[in-house]
Amino acid sequence: MLKTLQQAERWQVEAVLLDMDGTLVDTERVYIDSLTDVLTEFGYPDARAVCEAMIGLPGPACQQLLIDRYGAKVPLREINAAFATKRDACFSQGLPLKHGTIELLDALDAAGWPTAVVTSSTQQTAEQHLALGGILERFDFLITRDAVAHSKPAPDLYLLAADTLGVTPRACVAVEDSGVGIAAAFAAGTIPIMVPDLLPPNEATRAQCAAVLPDLIAVRRLLTERAGLGINA
Structure with missing residues (x-):
């Protein structure tokens, strides 16, 4: 009782x-691991710390965080495409x-x-x-x-x-x-x-x-x- x-x-x-x-x-682990791998492949430093700072934020705020950290010339379109590929591969099994x-x-x-x-x-x-x-x-x-x-x-x-x-x-x-x-x-x-x-x-x-x-x-x-x-x- x-x-x-x-x-x-x-x-x-x-x-x-x-x-x-x-x-x-x-999903958060998949997001963080996938984007960390992509940013590292693109040659950006402190990738995991940057990704962890995105936890709980909406997509547009995450994009702005990348710009603030890496500069206005950060190739968001290419990064987003590479991230989506890695993420979707993880999600493919449920x-x-x-x-x-x-x-x-x-x-x-x-x-x-x-x-x-x-x-x-x-x-x-x-x-x-x-x-x-x-x-x-x-x-x-x-x-x-x-x-x-x-x-x-x-x-x-x-x-x-x-x-x-x-x-x-x-x-x-x-x-x-x-x-x-x-x-x-x-x-x-x-x-x-x-x-x-x-x-x-x-x-x-x-x-x-x-x-x-x-x-x-x-x-x-x-x-x-x-x-x-x-x-x-």
């Missing part, structure tokens, strides 16, 4: 919002899910809790990645950067997700893997939970988190304890 929690410790949760890359599907994805989605579905994917990726990319992971049909809505003027770390995506689901942001748990995503979820007024993927949170990011957990199994457990997930299912 779950221990009784004080009322002040409980969360009133009406929806769960989930980042995609690095949170639900294991896309692995992060540990606990299915277990969390099953628990949310059984409890009837509304869900949305909230991602800085485009609608096309989101649909592709979720389909490759076999979970495209598991969500009520996909909220992508195509729908807002400002992507993460701005709060726009999370505010739109809450509005689309018809709930207040403070009644939404947002699950993210990056500092950029946590900043967006925090600014929107949601309950941010971080499951770090490639990089641990810094002090500023940790201060914005309601919890930092090792995987989505732990997220499911925490939602059971703090918000009653599955108790009445």
